[in-house]
Amino acid sequence: MTMTQRLCHKALGVIAGMLLAACAADDSGITPAVTPEGQGRMVRLSMSVNVPDAVATGEDGSRAVVTTPDENNYFEREDSRYEKIYTLRVIIVRQELNIVEHNRMFVFGTDGVVRYDDLSFEVVGGEKKKIYLFANEAMVPYDFSTIKAGEEFPTAEVEGITIPATSGVLADNTGDTKTYLPMSEAWSDIEVRLPDKPEDYYQTLSPLFITRTAVKFTFNISGAPEDAGMYVKNITFSSLADKEYLLPRNTVYSPVKGQPAIKNPSAGVPDPDITGRFITSYEVPSGVTHAPYTFTPTKEIAVTEKGATFYPSLYFCESLFNFAGENGKPYTVSVTVVTRNGQTSEIEAELDAMPLDNLPILPRNTHVKVNINIRENTGTVELKPYTGVYLDPDFGIDRKQTT
Numbered sequence: 001m002t003m004t005q006r007l008c009h010k011a012l013g014v015i016a017g018m019l020l021a022a023c024a025a026d027d028s029g030i031t032p033a034v035t036p037e038g039q040g041r042m043v044r045l046s047m048s049v050n051v052p053d054a055v056a057t058g059e060d061g062s063r064a065v066v067t068t069p070d071e072n073n074y075f076e077r078e079d080s081r082y083e084k085i086y087t088l089r090v091i092i093v094r095q096e097l098n099i100v101e102h103n104r105m106f107v108f109g110t111d112g113v114v115r116y117d118d119l120s121f122e123v124v125g126g127e128k129k130k131i132y133l134f135a136n137e138a139m140v141p142y143d144f145s146t147i148k149a150g151e152e153f154p155t156a157e158v159e160g161i162t163i164p165a166t167s168g169v170l171a172d173n174t175g176d177t178k179t180y181l182p183m184s185e186a187w188s189d190i191e192v193r194l195p196d197k198p199e200d201y202y203q204t205l206s207p208l209f210i211t212r213t214a215v216k217f218t219f220n221i222s223g224a225p226e227d228a229g230m231y232v233k234n235i236t237f238s239s240l241a242d243k244e245y246l247l248p249r250n251t252v253y254s255p256v257k258g259q260p261a262i263k264n265p266s267a268g269v270p271d272p273d274i275t276g277r278f279i280t281s282y283e284v285p286s287g288v289t290h291a292p293y294t295f296t297p298t299k300e301i302a303v304t305e306k307g308a309t310f311y312p313s314l315y316f317c318e319s320l321f322n323f324a325g326e327n328g329k330p331y332t333v334s335v336t337v338v339t340r341n342g343q344t345s346e347i348e349a350e351l352d353a354m355p356l357d358n359l360p361i362l363p364r365n366t367h368v369k370v371n372i373n374i375r376e377n378t379g380t381v382e383l384k385p386y387t388g389v390y391l392d393p394d395f396g397i398d399r400k401q402t403t
Helices: 155-159
Strands: 007-009 020-026 042-046 087-094 099-109 120-124 127-135 162-164 183-192 202-204 215-222 230-241 243-245 252-254 275-281 290-295 308-310 314-316 331-341 345-350 354-356 366-373 378-385
Touching: 087 120, 099 120, 215 230, 230 308, 331 366
Parallel strands: 007 378, 042 202, 215 366
Antiparallel strands: 020 099, 042 120, 087 099, 087 127, 127 183, 162 243, 215 308, 215 314, 230 290, 230 331, 252 275, 331 345, 331 354, 366 378
């Protein structure tokens, strides 16, 4: 049976980052020294961080990348604390010198309703900075604490970090042990003014966004009578990558960095006040392998008229299958169902793969929702990008220093 598709993107909404601040520290264990040229030029720089990025694809069979939200392509809120910021590392580099000025980590608890912390740093004024943001680094195969203030920043090494999938899966949150999703971003050419007068000592950056690395899926299967005896055996998505860069690589956003995020439409969406942005192109590591992944429900899912939802709590790497020598073929989704006749007889059938013609790319920060109607032989795929957390400075939270 061939299924038709309609794609739409929504996004995880502003993470109402209900986080309790626990500590903040320079991992180097030292206070960065004021260099001779920095005497009399120091600035107290404050910043805020959010996660409003989004990706989308078009509708009506178009393979164009969507850059404007509408009733079928919009942002939505996160549905798990593991999609929020738990730890946040800020590394500030003196851009022209490529010298680390700060390497500071903020750790947050999850049992409070606090969304602010003091993201402020004393830096040399009158120069450009490069700022790296890494959230939830526990599953990243790199020790960021080895990056010391006052030393050269290992640019190529850090920007080349990749995170691998295990048996196709980036993070498995189906069991009792769960993982906070990694997030990251790098910002260049951050201007810090020379403090010509006392009030210039305090400077505040516009919010810097940070991007989740993950892709996730939800499936809804409907369109069978209650007495049909039909069950889902498995669902296969055609192509997912086995690794990805930790930092977004040659990633283009719409709106671009430095421009305000765009807002959900006022009608036809659950959260019209949420803002975000779309990823329109990006790069995956050389040598990446793309392969099908089969989702197998751990509990029996009966196909009914109304439908049942299967949310596997699995996260995956971003993929560029359509641009990886696969002759431009679209992604596909196929479903295997079982029909039971009595207690002992089963008939198994695999539905024809659905080509997802309007899914040209599958970047990080995306939630893929597949709606399948068995009787009508139709399928709808909705892509829901994530949005984010605001951590604003100087909210008056008690904190302690650790090394």
